[in-house]
Amino acid sequence: MEIIALQASSPFQVASATEASCTFPSKVFRDRSSLSCSRSWNRIPDDCHLSVSVSRRPQVPAIRCSFQDRHPDSGSPISIDFAASVQVFAEANEADQALVLKNKGSESLEGLKGTCIYLIGMMGSGKTTVGKLLAEALEYEFLDSDKLIEDAAGGMTVAQFFKEQDEEKFRNAETEVLVKLSSTGRSVVATGGGIVVRPLNWTYLRQGLTIWLNVPLDALAERVVAAGTHTRPLLGDSQGDAAVVKALEKLKAIYKFRAPSYAKADVAVCFQELVVRLGYEHVRDLSPMVIAFQMLEEINKFYKMKKNGAAAA
Numbered sequence: 001m002e003i004i005a006l007q008a009s010s011p012f013q014v015a016s017a018t019e020a021s022c023t024f025p026s027k028v029f030r031d032r033s034s035l036s037c038s039r040s041w042n043r044i045p046d047d048c049h050l051s052v053s054v055s056r057r058p059q060v061p062a063i064r065c066s067f068q069d070r071h072p073d074s075g076s077p078i079s080i081d082f083a084a085s086v087q088v089f090a091e092a093n094e095a096d097q098a099l100v101l102k103n104k105g106s107e108s109l110e111g112l113k114g115t116c117i118y119l120i121g122m123m124g125s126g127k128t129t130v131g132k133l134l135a136e137a138l139e140y141e142f143l144d145s146d147k148l149i150e151d152a153a154g155g156m157t158v159a160q161f162f163k164e165q166d167e168e169k170f171r172n173a174e175t176e177v178l179v180k181l182s183s184t185g186r187s188v189v190a191t192g193g194g195i196v197v198r199p200l201n202w203t204y205l206r207q208g209l210t211i212w213l214n215v216p217l218d219a220l221a222e223r224v225v226a227a228g229t230h231t232r233p234l235l236g237d238s239q240g241d242a243a244v245v246k247a248l249e250k251l252k253a254i255y256k257f258r259a260p261s262y263a264k265a266d267v268a269v270c271f272q273e274l275v276v277r278l279g280y281e282h283v284r285d286l287s288p289m290v291i292a293f294q295m296l297e298e299i300n301k302f303y304k305m306k307k308n309g310a311a312a313a
């Protein structure tokens with residue numbers, strides 16, 4: 001354990017005036033100059049020094065920062081930890097991001113207590129891509145409800161299901177899969193885009209934590225066309241120059257009907273908000289890692305609020 005004293009001015013955000021834990025990327029703690037505190041904390045005396053302890057566990061470099069001082073008014077010990085913000089995370093290299101995600105995942109486990117996570121959102125919103133990263137960070141199993149339906153139907157693809165049977169039968173199979181999933185735990189489930197529409201499905205979704213990936217429709221249209229719409233029967237097979245425009249029209253119609261159901265999620269990650277916070281130009285600039293980080297932030301916030309609510313009641 002190494003103790004270093006620092007004067008302040010920092011890119012890190014303080015999660016709360018009294019407590020928050022953090023894990024900084026190794027890249028950041030090598031660069032000590034970036035570890036100092038912001039003057040915007042008017043409760044902290046200007047000449048206050050930070051004491052930073054750097055622990056080097058074999059796999060997980062971590063830094064905890066806390067003030068070694070007393071509150072100027074009350075005299076009680078001040079303990080402030082920094083939380084690496086999504087801005088800091090987005091700038092870290094991939095290896096550091098992986099470490100931070102893992103640590104952040106461990107922090108979320110206390111609130112989650114093994115609860116299943118259901119990712120909901122329009123087709124192409126990244127439930128599978130980001131869900132796998134989230135599952136890894138939490139050491140949860142990753143499951144895909146469409147895949148479970150396909151397995152239960154003897155390998156018939158979702159597209160075949162829609163063609164050879166009908167949407168109603170597909171929705172019944174989807175509910176059956178959800179019933180089974182609701183008796184499990186410690187899984188991140190990428191759900192089918194339409195799972196939210198049946199009110200009955202919410203009985204099961206509510207047994208877990210629901211997270212909505214709220215992605216602007218124009219970005220979705222680009223993605224689904226790039227990946228090929230043939231696997232998404234509700235979009236039809238759009239190809240050629242007009243494909244994105246056609247896909248966008250269909251997505252708009254579907255979303256109009258579903259938006260209130262997605263909004264019932266416990267937690268939402270709004271991609272447009274994230275783009276603005278990070279000063280990016282487009283949703284396509286958001287990496288799956290950054291989205292997974294933000295999901296963990298929102299999960300932690302959700303359980304913290306729940307805990308505070310329970311304590312206040």
Ligand SMILES: Nc1ncnc2c1ncn2[C@@H]1O[C@H](COP(=O)(O)OP(=O)(O)OP(=O)(O)O)[C@@H](O)[C@H]1O
Nearest residue numbers: 122123124125126127128129193223227286287288
């Ligand atoms: N953050 C991202 N950046 C770039 N591409 C992404 C991102 N997230 C997802 N994609 C791409 O978008 C496409 C759709 O992603 P994905 O399959 O994860 O979505 P989904 O919500 O699981 O879709 P569906 O509900 O239709 O199965 C994939 O080709 C994936 O590689």
Ligand SMILES: O=C(O)C1=C[C@@H](O)[C@@H](O)[C@H](O)C1
Nearest residue numbers: 123146158192193194232233
């Ligand atoms: O949005 C939807 O309704 C769907 C999304 C896919 O994940 C599949 O579940 C299926 O293609 C239907």
